Amino acid sequence: MNQIDIQQDSMFINGFEERLNTEGPFSSWDLFMMNYQAALTTMAPSFNGLKALDYLPQMDFLDHQLSCARQVVEDMNGRAILADEVGLGKTIEAGLILKEYMLRGLVKKALIIVPASLVNQWAQELNEKFYIPAVTFRKSYPWDQYDVIITSMDTAKRSPHREQILEQDYDFLLVDEAHKLKNHKTKNFNFVKSLKKTYCLLLTATPVQNRLVEIFNLVSILKPGHLGDYDSFLEQYGKDRKKLKQDGYLKQLIQKVMIRNTRQNAKFDAIKRNIETIWIDFAEEERAVYSQLENAVDVFPAFSKITLLRELCSSREACYLSLQKMITDEPREKIIKPITEAIEELPQHTKAAKVVDLINQAGGEKVIVFTEYRATQVYLQWYLKENGITSVPYRGGFKKGKKDWMKQLFEHHAQVLIATEAGGEGINLQFCNHLINYDLPWNPMRLEQRIGRIHRYGQANDVHIYNVAIRGTVEEHIMTLLYEKINLFEQVIGHLDSILAELNINDIESEIQTIFSESASTGEAKIKLDNLSSVIQLTHEETQQEEQQYGN
Amino acid sequence: MAINHLHAFLESYFSAHHCELLHDTNGVLTVQLTEEMDRALMNRPFYWHYIKKMGHPGDPKQLTLITDPEKRDGKHEWIHYGSPRVHQIISHLHTNEKYTKLFEHVDTDHKTALFPWLVTNIKISYQGKQKMDEMISIGLHLVNGIMKLEMMDELQHKTIKNTIPDYCYTISPMIKLHSGFKRIEKVLENYVLDQNHEWAEASRQTMEEEINLLRHFYKGETAEQDMKKEIDEIKKRYSPYITFKVINGGIFYLKDEAK
Numbered sequence: 001m002n003q004i005d006i007q008q009d010s011m012f013i014n015g016f017e018e019r020l021n022t023e024g025p026f027s028s029w030d031l032f033m034m035n036y037q038a039a040l041t042t043m044a045p046s047f048n049g050l051k052a053l054d055y056l057p058q059m060d061f062l063d064h065q066l067s068c069a070r071q072v073v074e075d076m077n078g079r080a081i082l083a084d085e086v087g088l089g090k091t092i093e094a095g096l097i098l099k100e101y102m103l104r105g106l107v108k109k110a111l112i113i114v115p116a117s118l119v120n121q122w123a124q125e126l127n128e129k130f131y132i133p134a135v136t137f138r139k140s141y142p143w144d145q146y147d148v149i150i151t152s153m154d155t156a157k158r159s160p161h162r163e164q165i166l167e168q169d170y171d172f173l174l175v176d177e178a179h180k181l182k183n184h185k186t187k188n189f190n191f192v193k194s195l196k197k198t199y200c201l202l203l204t205a206t207p208v209q210n211r212l213v214e215i216f217n218l219v220s221i222l223k224p225g226h227l228g229d230y231d232s233f234l235e236q237y238g239k240d241r242k243k244l245k246q247d248g249y250l251k252q253l254i255q256k257v258m259i260r261n262t263r264q265n266a267k268f269d270a271i272k273r274n275i276e277t278i279w280i281d282f283a284e285e286e287r288a289v290y291s292q293l294e295n296a297v298d299v300f301p302a303f304s305k306i307t308l309l310r311e312l313c314s315s316r317e318a319c320y321l322s323l324q325k326m327i328t329d330e331p332r333e334k335i336i337k338p339i340t341e342a343i344e345e346l347p348q349h350t351k352a353a354k355v356v357d358l359i360n361q362a363g364g365e366k367v368i369v370f371t372e373y374r375a376t377q378v379y380l381q382w383y384l385k386e387n388g389i390t391s392v393p394y395r396g397g398f399k400k401g402k403k404d405w406m407k408q409l410f411e412h413h414a415q416v417l418i419a420t421e422a423g424g425e426g427i428n429l430q431f432c433n434h435l436i437n438y439d440l441p442w443n444p445m446r447l448e449q450r451i452g453r454i455h456r457y458g459q460a461n462d463v464h465i466y467n468v469a470i471r472g473t474v475e476e477h478i479m480t481l482l483y484e485k486i487n488l489f490e491q492v493i494g495h496l497d498s499i500l501a502e503l504n505i506n507d508i509e510s511e512i513q514t515i516f517s518e519s520a521s522t523g524e525a526k527i528k529l530d531n532l533s534s535v536i537q538l539t540h541e542e543t544q545q546e547e548q549q550y551g552n
Numbered sequence: 553m554a555i556n557h558l559h560a561f562l563e564s565y566f567s568a569h570h571c572e573l574l575h576d577t578n579g580v581l582t583v584q585l586t587e588e589m590d591r592a593l594m595n596r597p598f599y600w601h602y603i604k605k606m607g608h609p610g611d612p613k614q615l616t617l618i619t620d621p622e623k624r625d626g627k628h629e630w631i632h633y634g635s636p637r638v639h640q641i642i643s644h645l646h647t648n649e650k651y652t653k654l655f656e657h658v659d660t661d662h663k664t665a666l667f668p669w670l671v672t673n674i675k676i677s678y679q680g681k682q683k684m685d686e687m688i689s690i691g692l693h694l695v696n697g698i699m700k701l702e703m704m705d706e707l708q709h710k711t712i713k714n715t716i717p718d719y720c721y722t723i724s725p726m727i728k729l730h731s732g733f734k735r736i737e738k739v740l741e742n743y744v745l746d747q748n749h750e751w752a753e754a755s756r757q758t759m760e761e762e763i764n765l766l767r768h769f770y771k772g773e774t775a776e777q778d779m780k781k782e783i784d785e786i787k788k789r790y791s792p793y794i795t796f797k798v799i800n801g802g803i804f805y806l807k808d809e810a811k
Contacts, residue, residue, distance in 0.1 A: 004752050005793040006741060012798035013733040019651040027649040029712040030568040032800060034561070035649035036673050036689070036704055038642040039799040040554040041633070043675060043685035047751060055634025057621065077681045077758065077789065104683045131636050196781065198789050223762065224782055225769030
């Protein structure tokens with residue numbers, strides 16, 4: 001048997017001797033006993049189990065969150081990828097794990113790297129839900145001054161912070177949105193890899209977006225060599241994601257360092273999604289302009305024409321602004337001018353009027369409206385105001401403080417939050433259960449992010465999702481051929497990332513754009529789109545069983 | 553002996569610190585803090601600094617704690633094992649209630665000798681892949697060298713006070729403090745070494761496995777520095793070790809049981 005290192009406590013007896021020399025002060029019997037009782041209460045009498053649960057009586061954990069935390073602490077020894085689907089509470093799992101380690105005295109110093117927009121939210125959750133005294137990084141704090149610091153990657157990797165952080169010995173490192181570390185050649189990756197850390201959690205909803213080597217890189221941060229070395233891995237699995245399905249051994253290895261709960265296996269479906277597609281028709285004038293634009297073949301590359309059409313379905317403003325930018329020379333002006341003039345004549349957008357109806361139907365409850373276009377966002381804000389509805393805007397480009405402020409305003413004062421795409425990531429709005437997709441993104445992954453804002457851990461009511469689409473336009477094709485056909489709203493959400501990777505589709509948005517731009521007629525585009533959704537659906541059916549094994 | 557009833561524990565804690573219990577019903581406790589306790593718990597050093605500078609005695613706060621979650625009113629503090637307040641109280645105890653010298657209270661009218669015991673409460677932590685704690689309460693008779701375990705449980709049944717009772721006198725220790733403590737350490741060391749350390753073996757094995765994987769990962773590469781850092785991290789995470797931490801201890805003068 002090997003000798004085990006024993007660390008004695010020499011402080012006590014010296015301190016006691018001093019105390020005897022000074023004739024006290026000595027504890028009373030009551031307090032002396034109470035200290036002993038307190039120590040008995042706070043100690044961890046077994047290697048296993050979650051002690052943290054006794055300390056968080058106000059929290060109502062879901063089963064999959066508890067088993068995740070247990071598994072990370074007991075089986076994975078504190079280094080893991082938490083890859084639950086969006087909205088199942090990865091933050092909660094991570095908080096519970098950190099709390100457990102802190103209670104057992106295994107973690108004192110922790111660094112938490114999250115997207116800039118989420119820094120405050122993390123701080124709030126750790127403090128309020130877990131009583132973990134986490135502070136957000138401020139310029140005046142030195143990195144060694146506080147035990148639990150939350151910061152953004154951009155701050156952390158910038159000099160002089162970078163150097164100071166690299167000097168620290170962290171007991172615990174957490175990186176949220178860790179799929180940003182999937183490429184081992186990036187600065188972010190190397191920075192995280194070189195941090196001195198004992199326990200480490202990587203959080204991502206999409207551990208493998210495209211290539212299997214992405215997961216290899218994530219695992220290399222946690223447990224280098226667990227999946228072999230880089231070259232042989234690349235040779236064996238690199239390009240092809242299907243290998244994961246074939247290779248049960250690899251899957252097993254990955255399960256040793258990764259936990260993935262899906263809505264399906266997390267029994268999360270207690271909250272229903274009510275999805276309603278709202279079909280509307282363009283007013284006559286709008287339809288006329290739409291055809292005019294659709295038939296103006298020569299000036300625009302097919303690519304931008306499809307964008308213009310989508311914009312026109314969203315708002316006059318969005319389309320108008322793009323057209324204005326295209327007027328670069330006289331021949332173009334000749335063709336574009338009549339269209340912009342026609343747009344100027346248009347009445348309020350039919351869709352905007354419909355959205356006002358929908359909001360009024362919600363009976364004063366909070367509503368989120370998602371749009372793809374900034375110009376539409378501004379227009380909608382004005383139009384809602386005209387109709388006596390209070391709203392606040394939300395954009396990815398907002399500074400952190402402004403985002404928090406807008407969220408606060410929405411929660412306490414305004415009825416509607418109008419968000420553009422970039423606002424999709426990160427904010428938690430589970431106090432709201434109505435969502436209007438004013439226009440549909442072409443990348444269904446982004447739709448998942450949108451819905452995940454409200455259909456997530458903490459949502460107490462059923463969620464209502466309205467998708468507004470205009471008949472006889474490009475929106476109809478997308479809606480019927482893509483979203484409805486693959487039953488996207490009910491089923492595929494959550495699996496789409498793996499399906500697309502399986503199909504080797506890097507970017508579905510450009511895929512669809514290509515379909516439209518390379519097709520000679522609408523009919524051809526329809527057929528191609530139809531084919532695409534058939535393939536997605538087929539792959540979905542195939543992967544459904546697989547996902548069950550891939551998860552836990 | 554762990555805290556089973558938080559409400560009762562808080563009552564004794566504040567009473568022991570001479571705070572008046574203003575209101576004490578099931579689940580709600582209001583105490584009038586003393587200056588000492590206000591300074592310890594209320595986190596307002598500037599108030600005390602300035603009030604003293606101005607020559608005022610100061611005005612310690614009242615503190616209302618709700619121990620029964622059913623009684624929460626949104627105004628007062630709900631206190632439970634995980635709340636920051638309990639954390640604060642426990643660390644206040646750990647810092648301040650470390651050392652003692654106490655006497656068994658003997659009701660007698662003739663001369664009685666009290667014998668010195670060194671009593672220590674030591675938390676042993678076993679750390680491998682995970683961590684586990686064990687508490688040992690051990691007493692050493694500083695005259696004849698006898699040792700006893702579960703000392704705190706035994707003391708609980710006695711009446712113990714800070715002052716020596718009437719008609720009693722203390723016997724001087726034969727064993728010096730330091731060597732007495734050494735004996736205790738030695739006994740505990742033997743106690744842990746005699747155990748079956750599967751946990752340590754398992755941890756070592758995992759450590760070796762991970763280091764081997766790591767070498768495989770870096771094979772053929774010249775990233776000596778990186779590999780060393782990773783190996784250090786693995787060793788830090790898995791090297792099994794045991795720590796002794798003395799929670800508290802002191803000299804207890806006790807009546808000899810045999811007589």
